[in-house]
Amino acid sequence: MAKLTRPSLNNLRPFEPELPDLPIDEIKRRLGTERVAKLSFNENPYGPSPRxxxxxxxxxxxxxxxxxxSGDALRATxxxxxxxxxxxxILTxxxxxxxxxxxxxxxxxxxEVIIPSPTFGQYAASTMAMGAKPLKVPLRDFRIDVNAILEQVTPRTKMVFVCNPNNPTGTIVSRGELAQLMQELHEDILLVVDEAYVxxxxxxxxxxxxxxLRSRKALLIIRTFSKLHGLASARVGFGIGHASIIDSLQRVRPPFNVNRIGQVGALASWQDVAYQDTIRDLNTENRQYLYDILTEHKLSYIPSETNFVLxxxxxxxxxxxxxxxxxxxxVRDAALFGLPRHLRITVGRKEDMLWLGETL
Ligand SMILES: Cc1ncc(COP(=O)(O)O)c(C=O)c1O
Structure with missing residues (x-):
């Protein structure tokens, strides 16, 4: 049967959930405890907007x-x-x-696809699934290194992924660095900027x-409702780009990819700006709380612009x-990202952070 599988899949493995990947109830069952703080998925701990x-x-x-x-109501808004x-x-x-x-x-x-490393794993997995070659470019001081990316470009380079802010470091590419990349990366190379944590x-x-977007055609921006909007299992993401880029994506999109519940939930959440502000403020506050706890325990961390801290x-x-x-x-053992001394900890509720402080 193995012969039936495309050779490109030989280096890929099915997703095998480990403890941090399991649903909370299953974690509770396995640990035999009622109290669990799941700080491994970068979820919004407060849940979706009431609206x-x-x-x-x-x-x-x-x-x-x-x-x-085509999710016209959500897409148009x-x-x-x-x-x-x-x-x-495009909605996905x-x-x-x-x-x-x-x-x-x-x-x-x-x-070839240039992928900073470490970063979100799906860029390399999807690249390999197509039989293309991921080319990993190390971060510099835990930040995406735009000059190093530009140095790796060859005539075979087709795409560059930039996760901004980056997972698992929580660091950003600044306005100036982004401008440099937009300007110096050849216009025939698709720059994909994943703004899941924007x-x-x-x-x-x-x-x-x-x-x-106005100055570069070969650009795709990725967003999601899974993080600050707290709609992870409603499964709504979207891409923004030049019409010709979106047209290519629409050709391979399964027609009913975004479910009915997700479409209306995402629309209501998008329009609930007060809720978004509240969640952002709570995250900033709880993240500072986490920083203080880490400092108390003499642990160092990378200052983060997201809802997780390395x-x-x-x-x-x-x-x-x-x-x-x-x-x-x-929490998440960052050995998964090639960082065996690091943990990636999602910013939880204040009581979760307190508990973490008591347990560390
Ligand atoms: C950087 C980044 N991109 C994309 C995703 C996937 O998000 P979604 O739930 O929208 O598929 C994640 C999820 O953790 C992420 O960290």
């Missing part, structure tokens, strides 16, 4: 009917508010699907890649990970 919950609840009675395949045309916006089943569709639409076997950013030197444990992080997990606090 989104109400809208999704109302929509349940229509689940027997196929939804609007997002496009209008972001200052682009509806033909410049989370940002993950958009990453896969992007590689499907634009990559041929043998082409809604949390407060640093004034940050610029969304949206501001470069922490240097100054020892093998697996030891600390196991100790926390035993108590019910589930």
């Amino acid at each position: 989104a919950i109400e809208a999704m609840h109302k929509e349940l009675t229509a689940l027997h009917l196929y939804q609007d395949a 997002l496009a209008r508010d972001l200052g682009v045309g509806p033909d410049q916006l 089943n989370g940002a993950d699907e958009l990453i896969l569709l992007t590689t499907l639409a634009f990559l041929d076997p043998g082409e 809604d949390y950013v407060t640093d004034p030197s940050y610029n969304s890649a949206l501001d470069f 922490v240097d444990t100054h020892q093998e992080a697996a030891t600390v990970y196991k100790r926390l997990a035993k108590a019910g606090i589930i």
Whole structure:
């Protein structure tokens, strides 16, 4: 049977959930405890906007009917508010699907894709699934190194992924660095900027890649409702780009990829600006609380613009990970990202951070 599988998949593995990847109830069952803080998925611990919950609840009675395949109501609103045309916006089943569709639409076997490292794992996985070659470029001081990316460009380079802010470091590419990349990266190379955590950013030197849409055609921006909007399992992501880029993606999009509940939930959440502000403020406050706890424990960390923090444990992080997990606090061992001394800790509620402080 193995012969049936495309050779490009030989280096890929199915997603095998480990403890930090399991649903909370299953973690509780396995640990035999009622109290669990799941700080491994960068989820919003406060849940969706009440307005989104109400809208999704109302929509349940229509689940027997196929939804609007192109999600026009949501798409038109997002496009209008972001200052682009509806033909410049595509809705997807989370940002993950958009990453896969992007590689499907634009990559041929043998082409090269530049990916900073460490970063979100799906860029390399989707690239390899198409038979293309991920070329990893190390970060510099835990920040994406624009000059190093530009140095790696060859005639075979087809795409560059930039996660801004970056997962797992929480660091940003500044406005100036982004401008340099836009200008110096050849116009035939698709620059994909993943802004999954954009809604949390407060640093004034940050610029969304949206501001470069007019000057660069080969640009795709990825967003999601899974993080600050707290709609992770509603599965709504979206891409913004030049109409020709979006058109290519629309050719490979399964027609009913974004479900009915997700569409109305995302729309209501998008319009609930007060809720978004509240969640951002709470995150900033709780993140400072986490910083203070880490400092008290003499642990260093990378200052973050997101809802997670990369922490240097100054020892093998697996030891600390196991100790926390035993108590019910589930964080991410960054060995997964090639950082065996680090943990990535999602900013939780204040009480979760307090508990972490007591347990560390
Ligand atoms: C940088 C980044 N991009 C994309 C995603 C995927 O998000 P979604 O839930 O929208 O598929 C994540 C999820 O953790 C992420 O960290």
